[in-house]
Amino acid sequence: MRKILIGVIAAVVIAVAGALGFQFYVQHRVVAEVDTAFAQIRAAGGKASHGKVAFDLWTRTLTVADIAVESAEQPPTTVKIARLTARGIGQPDPNRFSADSIDAEDVEVSAMLAPNALRGTYRAPRIGIAAYSGPAGQIRPLDNSQPGDVYRLVVEQFSAITAASVSAPSLVLTMTPMAGTAPAGGSGEYAYANLAMHDIRGGKIATSTIGRTSLSANIDVGGKIEKMTGELSDAAFYDFDVAPVAAMLDPARAKDDNYVRIYRQAKVGAYTISLPNGPTSRLEGMTFDDIGIRPSRLQAPLLAAFLAAAPPPGVPPSPAQTRKLLEAMAGLYEGVRIGNAETRGLSVNMPDGPFKIAAMRFNIENGKVGEFAIEGVEGRSPQGPVKIGRFALKSFDVANMMRTASDFATPGQQPRPDQLLALLPLLEGAEVTGFVAPYKDSTAPLNIETVSLNWGQFVGPIPSKVHLIAKLTAPVDASDPNLATLIAAGIRSAAVNVDLGAAWAEGTHSFVLEPVVAELGGVLNVSARVSLGNVPREVFSANPLQAAVMAAQIEAGPLEITLRDLGGVDLALTQFARMQNVNRQAARQILIDAIRANAAAMVAANPEVQTVADALIRFISTPQGSLTIRLTPQGKVPMMELINALKAYPMAALAKFQIAASTGL
Secondary structure, eight states, rough: OOHHHHHHHHHHHHHHHHHHHHHHHHHHHHHHHHHHHHHHHTTTTOOOOOOOEEEEETTTTTEEEEEEEOOOOOOOEEEEEEEEEEOOBBBBOOOOOOEEEEEEEEEEEEEEEEETTTTEEEEEEEEEEEEEEEEESSSOOOOTTSSHHHHHHHHHHHHEEEEEEEEEEEEEEEEEOOOOOOTTTTEEEEEEEEEEEEEEEETTTEEEEEEEEEEEEEEETTEEEEEEEEEEEEEEEEESSHHHHHHHOGGGTOOSSEEEEEEEEEEOOOOEETTTTTTEEEEEEEEEEEEEEETSSSSHHHHHHHHHSSSSSSEEEOOHHHHHHHHHHHHHHHHHEEEEEEEEEEEETTTTTEEEEEEEEEEEETTTTEEEEEEEEEEETTEEEEEEEEEEEOOOOOOHHHHHHGGGGGGTTOHHHHHTTGGGOOOOOEEEEEEEEEEETOEEEEEEEEEEEEEEEETEEEEEEEEEEEEEEEEEEEOOOOHHHHTTTTEEEEEEEEEEEEEEEEETTEEEEEEEEEETTTEEEEEEEEEEEEEOOOSSSSSHHHHHHHHHTOOEEEEEEEHHHHHHHHHHHHHHHHHTTOHHHHHHHHHHHHHHHHHHHHHTTEEEEHHHHHHHHHHHSSSTTTEHHHEESSSSOOOOHHHHHHHHHHHHHHTEEEEEEEEEE
């Protein structure tokens, strides 16, 4: 029995001794592996050190203290971790490392965020990673001979890891100006709470969230640095992909014009910003869908060149620098795509009262904003409240606008007419609906139901197709003598509807004004169709001399105009009767007699004048009727000759046309 007991005790002692020996061997090996990983960083020109390394075989827990890493580039990027603990570690294969969880305590990362200006330092008391798997070390040596290789290496390293989640209860970013520089705009402190990323694999992150962000930053306001404070809640980013970043860093993708998506969606909750001597602004939320980049426009060397072209903070750029910066910005703008973007519930406390915008929407692709719309604007002017239901710019080419604006960079030099005309093709139209604002000193407001202006079909910088729609109601200005008739009739506001269109057809060299409709509510509706023939392409020239010379070839085409009485005949008769001190029937007869007398004097020169006179008499005699007059050229009628004839002797000009007139109800 004693022999058995002694044998058991001996076996336990041998087992414990063997286990301790194995534990010592494993820890020694782990320390060697950690030292090897840090040696790789030093071999690449950086600095790397650590404190005590411990390994618990039973729980497979690795602990490394006092980690400090510094990159080779200057100014360097530094990383410090007071304690790194990896639990449940394993080695699925010789080149990979896994852990059930990794906790980093007192993490500090410091790097340059703006060249020669701002340095940012991130500090987090704890960062936790769950279900991690990644390379056992640096996946390849850093090539210092290749600019930007450190960033490519970071992307490759990130693409090789997987993790169920990464979280940090809090993170603080402190941005400080470089020593010897003035306080820079953007410096200050940014604090983030409840950061988390989920489902990380293959260079993708399914979801990233930030519970709350608060900031206290210095900003440049009119050359003066002021402290701005703010808070943002509930930011979320979905389906991040690092592949576009890799494409930006890959010289082989320098000609790749295809867009690559970075985020499927980004959402931000309420955002509040305030200045000590300024207004407080609040935004209820923002959403951005389908965010991508075009590698050919956002290559790392192009970004570096753009940053290098910028003058130091506080130094105004020279005209040459301005042109270079605008050209670079245009290229960068062409490299970004946002499928849809929306901001909601913007409000700003202004001295005259709150200013509000219900929503702003836009999309960006190929350097163009497909449509930029602002909805639900409410504000206040010194004369009273102002509202805009919707304002929109259509197909706004921002990138080429920047390039065109670079031509205006010379101080004291006014833009040439051709430079200003070059701005026209950069925008295809604008629209305003639901606009209400005070009108001068009137108690009644100006109310614009719709104003829509579109243009296109450019010949050089000149649009050959234009369409305007306007519907508005405005108070009648009692001080305007031209509106005395309306005031005398008791009309205090006028509703105006306009629909005007014009288009040139290159195949037929014809130019048509259609529709041409104008209506003054309760008074008169006018519609017309005007056509011109033999309109050469060269007439749409930015050179006024060339346009004038080519205009001599234009010929008059058929013209048709229709007047529809909406009460204007009775209004005019009432006013005329008051002026003549007679009743309305007598006033009507006076006008009819005057028309007959004038027609009799002109009929000898042009018998068709009688047709127009008879129709005009019927129009005056029948309220709420219509009058249509048609002019058809008799042969070719050059427009320049017609205009000169109208100035000298109108009857001779009319003789060049066949005239028809009719009335109706």
